[in-house]
Amino acid sequence: xxxxxxxxxxxxxxxxxxxxxxxxxxxxxxxxxxxxxxxxxxxxxxxxxxxxxxxxxxxxxxxxxxxxxxxxxxxxxxxxxxxxxxxxxxxxxxxxxxxxxxxxxxxxxxxxxxxxxxxxxxxxxxxxxxxxxxxxxxxxxxxxxxxxxxxxxxxxxxxxxxxxxxxxxxxxxxxxxxxxxxxxxxxxxxxxxxxxxxxxxxxxxxxxxxxxxxxxxxxxxxxxxxxxxxxxxxxxxxxxxxxxxxxxxxxxxxxxxxxxxxxxxxxx
Numbered sequence: 001x002x003x004x005x006x007x008x009x010x011x012x013x014x015x016x017x018x019x020x021x022x023x024x025x026x027x028x029x030x031x032x033x034x035x036x037x038x039x040x041x042x043x044x045x046x047x048x049x050x051x052x053x054x055x056x057x058x059x060x061x062x063x064x065x066x067x068x069x070x071x072x073x074x075x076x077x078x079x080x081x082x083x084x085x086x087x088x089x090x091x092x093x094x095x096x097x098x099x100x101x102x103x104x105x106x107x108x109x110x111x112x113x114x115x116x117x118x119x120x121x122x123x124x125x126x127x128x129x130x131x132x133x134x135x136x137x138x139x140x141x142x143x144x145x146x147x148x149x150x151x152x153x154x155x156x157x158x159x160x161x162x163x164x165x166x167x168x169x170x171x172x173x174x175x176x177x178x179x180x181x182x183x184x185x186x187x188x189x190x191x192x193x194x195x196x197x198x199x200x201x202x203x204x205x206x207x208x209x210x211x212x213x214x215x216x217x218x219x220x221x222x223x224x225x226x227x228x229x230x231x232x233x234x235x236x237x238x239x240x241x242x243x244x245x246x247x248x249x250x251x252x253x254x255x256x257x258x259x260x261x262x263x264x265x266x267x268x
Contacts, residue, residue, distance in 0.1 A: 011063035015047025031098030032193035035062030
């Protein structure tokens with residue numbers, strides 16, 4: 001569905017059902033150089049099982065118009081503005097992946113009375129980005145996309161014909177990132193998103209303000225946000241941690257296990 005948020009057109013996928021703001025809401029927040037499409041399975045399941053789903057395209061990503069926002073805090077405020085625009089006033093579960101996990105964390109901290117549950121996928125704090133990767137993203141974004149995708153999948157998931165003939169998870173993500181990057185002509189979106197992750201410094205302060213149930217769902221083989229980097233955040237949130245046999249791209253590599261983990265988390 002299309003919405004006007006702070007005077008700018010924004011898009012959110014509702015899981016194949018019209019949004020009913022009287023149902024328990026779930027907001028899905030994507031990571032760097034992604035869009036709502038990474039949430040398709042999860043969004044559709046929850047939308048067809050009694051939830052109001054909003055899988056957002058962040059400003060300047062996917063179908064949402066720009067300009068892009070220049071901080072995690074600004075994006076957190078934008079999430080609540082989008083819920084206002086959609087007429088959603090109930091307390092919402094916030095589900096974020098990678099960069100989106102930082103946005104979800106900050107959003108829950110800034111408006112704790114509006115949050116119901118916090119689920120952080122493939123998260124880490126601090127979410128520092130190596131200088132080599134930042135430099136490559138700035139000078140050769142297409143090369144950086146290939147690097148990140150190589151790091152994002154583990155085991156057989158990185159190979160063509162996984163999970164079946166004609167499929168290639170890594171190739172699909174490369175195509176998605178190139179499409180998102182190509183639509184934004186005002187700036188290098190890949191470098192911009194990485195810099196937002198690298199610059200965010202309020203994670204533990206935000207966690208101290210969060211009082212809702214929290215769950216971290218991590219990939220045991222994640223090379224982008226290694227599970228050991230989330231320990232302090234998990235302790236600050238008093239969160240339950242679920243480990244999946246996957247890399248950074250949990251939604252593509254372990255879709256069924258992720259759905260099961262998230263269903264259990266949000267049922268509490």
